[in-house]
Amino acid sequence: MKSFTGKALRWQWRDGIVEMTLDHEPANEIGTAMLAELQQFVASFGELAPKTHVCIIASAQKAGFSAGADLRELYHGAAALPEKERLPGVRDFLERIHAVLNAIDAAPFVTIAAVHGVCFGGGLELALACDMIIADKMARFAFPELRLGLIPGFGGIPRLKRDLGNAFVRDLLFTGRTVNATRAQAVSLVAQLAGEGEALRIARSTAAQITKFDAAARATAKKFIKPIPHEELRREIDLFCELFARPAVMAALKKFVEDAGPMPYLP
Amino acid sequence: MRTIEQTTQEVLDLATKHFQLPAGSLAPEDDFFKKLGIDSLQTLELLSRLENHFAIELPDYEVQGVSDFKTLAERIQSRL
Numbered sequence: 436m437k438s439f440t441g442k443a444l445r446w447q448w449r450d451g452i453v454e455m456t457l458d459h460e461p462a463n464e465i466g467t468a469m470l471a472e473l474q475q476f477v478a479s480f481g482e483l484a485p486k487t488h489v490c491i492i493a494s495a496q497k498a499g500f501s502a503g504a505d506l507r508e509l510y511h512g513a514a515a516l517p518e519k520e521r522l523p524g525v526r527d528f529l530e531r532i533h534a535v536l537n538a539i540d541a542a543p544f545v546t547i548a549a550v551h552g553v554c555f556g557g558g559l560e561l562a563l564a565c566d567m568i569i570a571d572k573m574a575r576f577a578f579p580e581l582r583l584g585l586i587p588g589f590g591g592i593p594r595l596k597r598d599l600g601n602a603f604v605r606d607l608l609f610t611g612r613t614v615n616a617t618r619a620q621a622v623s624l625v626a627q628l629a630g631e632g633e634a635l636r637i638a639r640s641t642a643a644q645i646t647k648f649d650a651a652a653r654a655t656a657k658k659f660i661k662p663i664p665h666e667e668l669r670r671e672i673d674l675f676c677e678l679f680a681r682p683a684v685m686a687a688l689k690k691f692v693e694d695a696g697p698m699p700y701l702p
Numbered sequence: 703m704r705t706i707e708q709t710t711q712e713v714l715d716l717a718t719k720h721f722q723l724p725a726g727s728l729a730p731e732d733d734f735f736k737k738l739g740i741d742s743l744q745t746l747e748l749l750s751r752l753e754n755h756f757a758i759e760l761p762d763y764e765v766q767g768v769s770d771f772k773t774l775a776e777r778i779q780s781r782l
Binding site: 462498499552553572573574575610611612613614615616617618 | 750
């Protein structure tokens with residue numbers, strides 16, 4: 436499908452470049468609706484791949500690229516079930532989102548995340564599945580999961596370890612803090628910095644450059660440079676589920692969902 | 703190196719400009735959440751502007767519980 440408009444995202448193919456735009460209020464939280472349309476998106480790769488050089492993923496939401504997993508949906512969905520019935524649903528969601536992000540990670544075309552605003556948790560995991568992150572200088576990145584008694588569950592740790600130095604990875608995970616785009620570029624999380632509001636324009640300019648080169652050589656280089664850590668990704672799902680089973684997690688999710696303060700992202 | 707007074711004034715000037723307020727309308731003791739009426743995302747945006755302006759990193763946990771410009775400036779000063 437060359438174009439699609441859904442409730443949470445849309446995409447459009449033109450001249451060898453597909454642009455996928457996340458557009459789900461308020462901040463592209465990744466819940467069941469977003470996941471279903473992401474699955475449709477990757478299902479279209481078979482048709483798109485032979486004529487696609489680059490895929491750009493961007494956001495139309497002012498708040499940013501994505502604030503991560505839909506914690507409100509997660510909490511309310513889990514709270515509605517008896518305790519022993521919660522984990523199968525969580526595992527199913529994780530396996531589905533992992534399949535989506537693995538498909539993006541392994542896509543034969545180049546993938547660029549054009550990031551502005553917040554890029555947290557699952558949103559950062561979506562960006563990390565891409566080959567490049569081009570970030571607006573006002574963008575901020577975080578893995579806040581430890582604040583909730585969890586670890587990143589959408590493949591964040593294996594991909595961070597693959598791509599970045601461990602000192603920064605440990606700081607990011609253990610403090611749960613947000614970092615700005617300038618720092619993110621200094622540690623090679625971000626490939627290119629853009630001026631405020633310019634990430635998508637620069638992603639398009641970068642995509643135009645990429646389309647000049649041989650597709651087969653590019654696909655070969657990508658496979659060689661970027662192995663997918665399948666075993667660690669599977670292990671991450673197991674660890675996430677083990678942690679989610681603890682009562683402290685539901686308590687932390689409840690606190691986050693009910694927090695009316697100005698900084699709910701802080702512990 | 704900047705004095706704490708200079709840092710405080712730069713924080714006030716930056717917030718005034720960013721939130722398009724009349725000059726001189728912010729004071730060091732003002733509670734920025736109440737005075738500016740900002741939410742968490744706007745707070746993060748202000749944090750980015752401060753980090754870019756002062757060329758520092760200011761982890762969120764360093765500003766946990768901070769709500770006035772004077773204390774914010776002190777946190778920034780300790781990173782200069």
